[in-house]
Amino acid sequence: MSALEESKSIGDMPVEEFREFGHKMIDWIADYLKDIEELPVLPDIKPGDIKSQLPENPPETGEEFSKIFRDVDDLILPGVTHWNHPNFMAYFNSTASGPGILAEMLTAAFNINGMVWKTCPSSAELEETMLNWLKQILNLPENFWGIIYDTASVSTMHAVACAREYYQDLEIRKRGMSGRNDLQRLRVYASEHAHSSIDKAALTLGLGLEGIHKIEVDDQFRMIPEKLAEAIEEDLSKGYYPICVVATIGTTSTTSADPLEKIAEIAKSKNIWLHVDAAHSGVTAMLPEMAEYFSGIEHADSMVVNPHKWLFTPIDLSVFYTKHPDVLKSAFSLVHEYLKTAEDNSAINYMDYGIQLGRRFRSLKLWFIIRYFGKNGLADRIREHIRLGNMFTSWVDASENFERLAPVPFSTVCFRALKEDSSGEEINNFNQNLMDEINKTGKLFLSHTKLNEKFSIRLVVSGIRTEERHVKEAWNLIQKVYNEKINDPN
């Protein structure tokens, strides 16, 4: 085998080639972020349009990197929904800040797997320190212990798994849940407006959909504590076993906040694990003016907050806090011989606290972001988003053609257009079409929900590149498309 042949059959891309294309990629990304407003937020394509451009078979031999790089523009970009676009105001937007992207580069280059302390001490110790920093920033109780997972769905699954493990008399770890005559039906409580991740946790953990008791909400979409108390009593009278109450601060549809103090009181009186889902809105706990929503958080047994949602952190990074890391460990730890190390008793091996053994070096992102923006810089940005959300709300409220469908505690606005003599399915269809036409312009991306059977358009302000002018443009566009539809219904 010649030296040339050998060099092709072993080893990585030559470092100097990596350097060359790395610089090109940085310029590409910088230009992408600089000019992102010129791109359509939402691509105008149909299912299959991207796939049909891609070869059905993998290449036999390697290709030039320059060709692959060119294909990013030609084949991939046309099908990208631009989450970093300042007019992406759908779902819970997640935007990547510059420091966050730079940290991801480093995470990829180190490529460590932080399963135990030894496999990357810096990862284990930076994770611990960053979650202490974040705890201080968010004014959370001193006795919260944190771990980074990938997504809120996984964090919430761990919360409910903790709740299941918390009641040691159930012997779930050892005996499981099937084939047991002695195990009562386990129940989890969450509001009708709780996130689908609660349901997914119940499915995963074997509680089943019938294992969830959905609690009615008030006219502001907040769980009614009295209904929760009734539900628990009802279940107890049936011989069921309540294990977990989930309170949500910032539900997905309207960002309503369940009354935490009262819910905590009920959960506590019945010795039920209290989990707080603050995946999106939890970051606002850093603002004194939002403290009211988090009053009672000291009673929570666990909590999830996602920096990858509203803390400018590239996806994925979800933070799970619990007062009972021992329960989490008891639910998940399993140490086979090949994973034992000398430091098992003197350092945190995060693999013991969750389902995942493989763990990326995610804390670098928090380190870069918290240091670059500072506590005040982060607070300023979130405060500005709330100001913009309220500004948009005031326009909706002042308009004769629109109505607001829910309170706006943070920066997510639920509203709909009005149409003379129109109601029920007709006005729902009108609003669905209005939203679709707005999204088709490529200048704004909104999503929707349904509130009391009413189709509601949802606008969220949480992107790091979103400024006052973008919210103004959004409102102008919404009005423009509305007027066009009213004047020319076809």
Add this chain to the structure above:
Amino acid sequence: MSALEESKSIGDMPVEEFREFGHKMIDWIADYLKDIEELPVLPDIKPGDIKSQLPENPPETGEEFSKIFRDVDDLILPGVTHWNHPNFMAYFNSTASGPGILAEMLTAAFNINGMVWKTCPSSAELEETMLNWLKQILNLPENFWGIIYDTASVSTMHAVACAREYYQDLEIRKRGMSGRNDLQRLRVYASEHAHSSIDKAALTLGLGLEGIHKIEVDDQFRMIPEKLAEAIEEDLSKGYYPICVVATIGTTSTTSADPLEKIAEIAKSKNIWLHVDAAHSGVTAMLPEMAEYFSGIEHADSMVVNPHKWLFTPIDLSVFYTKHPDVLKSAFSLVHEYLKTAEDNSAINYMDYGIQLGRRFRSLKLWFIIRYFGKNGLADRIREHIRLGNMFTSWVDASENFERLAPVPFSTVCFRALKEDSSGEEINNFNQNLMDEINKTGKLFLSHTKLNEKFSIRLVVSGIRTEERHVKEAWNLIQKVYNEKINDPN
């Protein structure tokens, strides 16, 4: 508020600052990869050494990026275990190739969340296409359907969840597993040498540790099919309900391969879901000379293979294939109103096929890597690792001072040093100390396992930067430290 004050309180890092530090970061990474052999594989530090250098409190105001960047060298690097080092031969090494790192940069910059097709059509369609490519590369059955998860633990959890859902008469999705007199004890079968992720799946899904029936292995650490058949019969006679058999191709300790054909025959005859855990060694299915280990794969109901282990893909990227995506969807899909889209019936919404709603644009990594190296380039590299593993094996076998403790089907070698008149705990301690002293040099990182009560050192060749010279150096170092220990036991 002045313009300056305002610019600090809103928006991202200025694009030109991102560009400047992006270029610096690329040079840093290129130099890191170029000079990685000069760094110690394993840092010589104690628990707490990194943490004690980090401030206990977050900064109030933002810091200069140049300062944060400098601290990567000063505070983080000293505590990094270098997984990309060519002499990282511990665990199942995972190395990041240049094209993989470049793809991660793009993933971070796009920062899409591919929960539904609409939130990034390119992600959904590239994922589908890449998993079809990988299926072809690995010679897997045409009717395998794929999805990307983060880690093998999560893939395997989904496999067992599928198995639980497959038996619709159990009504797990709806009714769950607790409080049911009609539900028999569910059982999963795996070899004694199966990975801890099987146990974690059982814990998570509520099967409990008693829900797993561990099957004895033969003298080559392969599941004994007759023992599996007996175990199933025994469980059936007790009224248990067998739901899943896990066969492993490449167990963690020795990379032994369970006899798939025979296991498949047993599972099939009893209508039990067959999952194949090929997280590490599955990539070798691309080599015709390794086909024997994968014979019978067409009978598998599901399979996991991790490109982030031995396909030069930055962590994390685990691939799950199943013949029954409908079962997977039935186990996990839940579509709340706010996630409904017009394309729900014409495109794949990957969120329906797993616990995680948040999904990074991971397929970009596979696209870059498969195209850059080509099918042949990937095969050449893996073949070379197997050659090097066999070369090391031949040295161990030829040495009077060492013995091999397991067959070497791929490129992982289990061996130990011999010492005159020494056995039992004494020789175990000798080998533990030998390994620790080797690791302390910083020139090589090996891990261990226990085989039939024997402490076994483990050496794996799977890093993209590992060449013949590194394996030779490893063997020389092992012999050198051994000789020093023998000649000067203190």
